Amino acid sequence: xxxxxTILLAIFVALTAAVLAxxxxxxxxxxxxxxxxxxxxxxxxxATLAARLEIRSKEKGVEIERAPDGSWVVPAAFGYRAKMxxxxxxxGFFDRILRMKGREPxxxxxxxxxxxxxxESGILIRVSDASGAPLIEFRQGRFDxxxxxxxxxxxxxxxSFVRRTDSNEVYLVDEFFPMGLSASEWIDTSFVxxxxxxxxxxxxxxxxxxxxxxxxxxxxxxxxxxxxGGPAKKEAADAWLQAxxxxxxxxxxxxxxxxxxxFGLANPELIVRAKTVDxxxxxxxxxxxxxxxxxxxxxxxxxPWVFVxxxxxxxxxxxxxxxxxxxPASVPASVPAEPGAAxxxx
Numbered sequence: 001x002x003x004x005x006t007i008l009l010a011i012f013v014a015l016t017a018a019v020l021a022x023x024x025x026x027x028x029x030x031x032x033x034x035x036x037x038x039x040x041x042x043x044x045x046x047a048t049l050a051a052r053l054e055i056r057s058k059e060k061g062v063e064i065e066r067a068p069d070g071s072w073v074v075p076a077a078f079g080y081r082a083k084m085x086x087x088x089x090x091x092g093f094f095d096r097i098l099r100m101k102g103r104e105p106x107x108x109x110x111x112x113x114x115x116x117x118x119x120e121s122g123i124l125i126r127v128s129d130a131s132g133a134p135l136i137e138f139r140q141g142r143f144d145x146x147x148x149x150x151x152x153x154x155x156x157x158x159x160s161f162v163r164r165t166d167s168n169e170v171y172l173v174d175e176f177f178p179m180g181l182s183a184s185e186w187i188d189t190s191f192v193x194x195x196x197x198x199x200x201x202x203x204x205x206x207x208x209x210x211x212x213x214x215x216x217x218x219x220x221x222x223x224x225x226x227x228x229g230g231p232a233k234k235e236a237a238d239a240w241l242q243a244x245x246x247x248x249x250x251x252x253x254x255x256x257x258x259x260x261x262x263f264g265l266a267n268p269e270l271i272v273r274a275k276t277v278d279x280x281x282x283x284x285x286x287x288x289x290x291x292x293x294x295x296x297x298x299x300x301x302x303x304p305w306v307f308v309x310x311x312x313x314x315x316x317x318x319x320x321x322x323x324x325x326x327x328p329a330s331v332p333a334s335v336p337a338e339p340g341a342a343x344x345x346x
Contacts, residue, residue: 038101041164041171042136047094051130055179057123062183064090066130076183077253080305083188088180097127097136102171106161109168116170117141118163125179137165140179184252191307192300194274194282196241201225202274204240206286208318209270215324224324231326236319243316244274247284247298247309254289254297257304263297264288265306272317286314 053064053072064082067073072082072090083089087096106116113119122139129135141161162173180186204213214225215232222232260266264287273283283301289308290297298309 037103039103040098041100041102041138041162041173042097045094045097045127045136047091047098049129049135050094050127052126052128052132053090053093054126054128055123055181057181058121060181061124062181062186064186074183074186077187078256078305080253081188082186088185090186093179094127100162100173102162102169102173105169106172107170112170113139113163113168116161116163118161118170122163123179123181124165139163139165141170187253191247191298191303191309192244192274192282192284194245194276194280196238196245196274198276198278199241199274200277202237202241202244202272204270204272204317204319206268206270206318208286208314209320211321213319213321213324222324224321228321232324233326236324240317240319240324241274243313244272244282244284247300247313252308253305254308255306257299257306259306260299263290263299263306265297265299270314270318286317 051066055062062074062076064072064074067079072084073079074082084091086092114121116122118139118141122141124137125140126137127135139162141163159172159174161170163170199217201214201216203215212226215222215237216225217223217237220234222234222237224230224232255262265285268285268287270286271283272286273281275281281301284298286296286298286309288296296309296311296314297306298313299306
């Protein structure tokens, strides 16, 4: 290698080193480096010790408690059971707590708490044990959403500002959606609980339908029972059972079973029953709610509570016999022979 090539090689190495020092192409961008510094915000949280969950803003709040039998209930909903499946359930909430991670604090200055809405104006979230001692307690602040960020689509995760109440440090937590602040967002809205495909028969009766409707299933075939019986439309029967099995309280829990007269349920307008293959009968009664509102009060035999449901729920169930009756097979009319036409020998 001559002297000129040696000088050129030295210049190239120096320039390459300068570029690597400035651009750091193998280090990743600041966002990715920050993600590598993530750490759990509540590493010692043990959900099995939890006995009470509180979520409060300045305007409203909700409490969920563990009942003596170990189930979770919502006191403001007459002690009705809380959701136990899905991201918005009690176990789902605890799982979100365990997945909460912070990187470097956004701020540790108390003067900045209002800016991030993690001071007294932020949503307070507290999980306590049976003695009332907090297991975790933090303030959830505002979302950090900036659609003008060039990397908005890559970074968009509904990140929220969060501050533990035992610290001044504010963290930005990814994928942390707001907590429900009303009882209706936490109750298990399943009403009549059974698998529709397991039903072997069902009935519909009451002033809203007139004559009693009774359908029975044999194998995959449905038929109408009684003196005016006959084949029933399978699609209509299956759809009715789906409507019953998927009933949701939808509006609210309005009271307990002893309030039947208050909601008109002492003399219901609609009574529905479904029997499953194991012999269990599931039933519900419906009546027009107080003050002639457009929804109905309803009670499932499975529960002592009274629910408020919209009127379309009842519309899907108040079917009459003719809604299920299979149309008789049509007999093709014979075509009369034309006058004078020759008769073909048989």
